[in-house]
Amino acid sequence: MVTLRLEPMTEEQFRRYRQGAEADYAENVAASGAMALPEAREKARTDYDRLLPDGLGTAGHHLWAAYDGAVEVGMVWLHVEEKSDGRHAFGYDFEVRPELRRQGYGRAVIQAAEELCREWGVVSIGLNVFGFNQAARALYEQMGFEVTSVQMRKRL
Numbered sequence: 001m002v003t004l005r006l007e008p009m010t011e012e013q014f015r016r017y018r019q020g021a022e023a024d025y026a027e028n029v030a031a032s033g034a035m036a037l038p039e040a041r042e043k044a045r046t047d048y049d050r051l052l053p054d055g056l057g058t059a060g061h062h063l064w065a066a067y068d069g070a071v072e073v074g075m076v077w078l079h080v081e082e083k084s085d086g087r088h089a090f091g092y093d094f095e096v097r098p099e100l101r102r103q104g105y106g107r108a109v110i111q112a113a114e115e116l117c118r119e120w121g122v123v124s125i126g127l128n129v130f131g132f133n134q135a136a137r138a139l140y141e142q143m144g145f146e147v148t149s150v151q152m153r154k155r156l
Contacts (some may be wrong), residue, residue, distance in 0.1 A: 002108040006064040006076060013065050014056050017075060021093060022048050032130050033153065051079075051092065061092075064116075068111060073105050074098055076113045078125075086123040089113075090144050094127070106139050 005050055009017065029040035052058045066074040074096040078121045080089045091113065096105040117125055127145065129136050 001031050002064045002068060002104045004105070004108045004112045006066055006067055006112050009056060009063040009065050009075065011056065011070075013075075014063060017063070017095075017137060018052075018055075020047060021095070026042065028130050028133075031132060033155070066096075066105075068105070072127075073100050074109045076109055077114060078117070078122065080117075080122060089117050089120075089122045089125045091125055091127040106136075107143065110143055112141075 023041075025047070026037065026040040026044035029035060029043060030037040032065065034040070050059060056063060060078065061079050063077045064075060065072050068078060075093065076087045076091070076095075077093040078091055080087060091110075092105065094109050094113065096109060114125065125145075126148070127140065128138060131137075
């Protein structure tokens, strides 16, 4: 079993992350069929601007780099908020470097995030996954995540 260490992202890591993540998100939105790539790129930019207006300093948002020893293998982005039934987290991103996928790092990234959330008294972690991302969906389900809603569409 892989055990990872989470460290707060540096500004340089955040700059690299945001550039790549924004592009990946746009491609996934387009691949889902929700909109064409030009509109998806604009959506990605505005979503990231809205969610992280102060970058790493945005209140309630926590971004970490994940390390296996000295090797940076991925990252975690969580938003934590207090609700009437306790503290809840939403995982905006759990990422593993492409060349390191299918080696147990995805599971380890999520486990590290879960451990941190438990330390903070978080009672649940939510996330969103694109329907076509079967590998991620399977991993999340294996790790105990349950479907809470489904968005569907029919092309005419």
